[in-house]
Amino acid sequence: MSRTDDTVYQDWLAQFVTTFNGAAGTVHFQHGQDLELAAAHNIPPPVLAVVKHVPHGKGMAGLAQVRRQPVQTCNLQTDETTVKPGARAVNAQAGIALPVFDAGGALRAVVGIAFSFEGAISAEREQELLAAAARLP
Numbered sequence: 724m725s726r727t728d729d730t731v732y733q734d735w736l737a738q739f740v741t742t743f744n745g746a747a748g749t750v751h752f753q754h755g756q757d758l759e760l761a762a763a764h765n766i767p768p769p770v771l772a773v774v775k776h777v778p779h780g781k782g783m784a785g786l787a788q789v790r791r792q793p794v795q796t797c798n799l800q801t802d803e804t805t806v807k808p809g810a811r812a813v814n815a816q817a818g819i820a821l822p823v824f825d826a827g828g829a830l831r832a833v834v835g836i837a838f839s840f841e842g843a844i845s846a847e848r849e850q851e852l853l854a855a856a857a858r859l860p
Contacts, residue, residue, distance in 0.1 A: 731860050732762035739855060740764045740836060749835040750859065751777055751784050758784055758833055784833040787820035791830065793853060795819040795844050819844050821856040832859055 732750050740748040747765035751758035751774075758777040766774070777784050786794040796818050818837035825831045834856040838844075844852070 729761065733764075735860055736762040736764045736834075739834070742855070743836060743852060744838070745836040746839045747837045749774060749784070750832060751835070752832045753788070753830050758788060761832075783818065783820040784835055787822045787833045788830055791822055791824075793819050793821050793849055795849070817842055817844060819849065819852060821853050823856050823859050834859060 736748050736750050739745075745764075748763070749760060749766060750762040752761050756779040758779075760771070760775045760777075763771055763774075774782070774784070777788075779785060780789045783794045783796065817840055818835065821834045821836070822830055823832040823834055836852065
């Protein structure tokens, strides 16, 4: 991936997070069986080191990758089932990982967004976020 691509993804992610009043976000692309970080917004450096490479099926992004559907948490700070411990350093609570597919239906990426509120993300809001994530450049 070139630096130009990195800038495109970084700019897209910043706009995505802002549009949906998020606190932080990530974009991971499928790379072999795993996910590789392409862009991050308001993610602390210690967390960046942990999420740079996401093994197949690990954490929220990895679960969204494997399940091919959104994975959410009501609180990043307290969830011990889907959230990697390092993610607790992000100053946010509710979060969702959104799978993005290419035209052939293969997983292309996972977009993550976290919010400052605690609680479930409604089905309607989830669909809105999925549609927006599908427009990842």
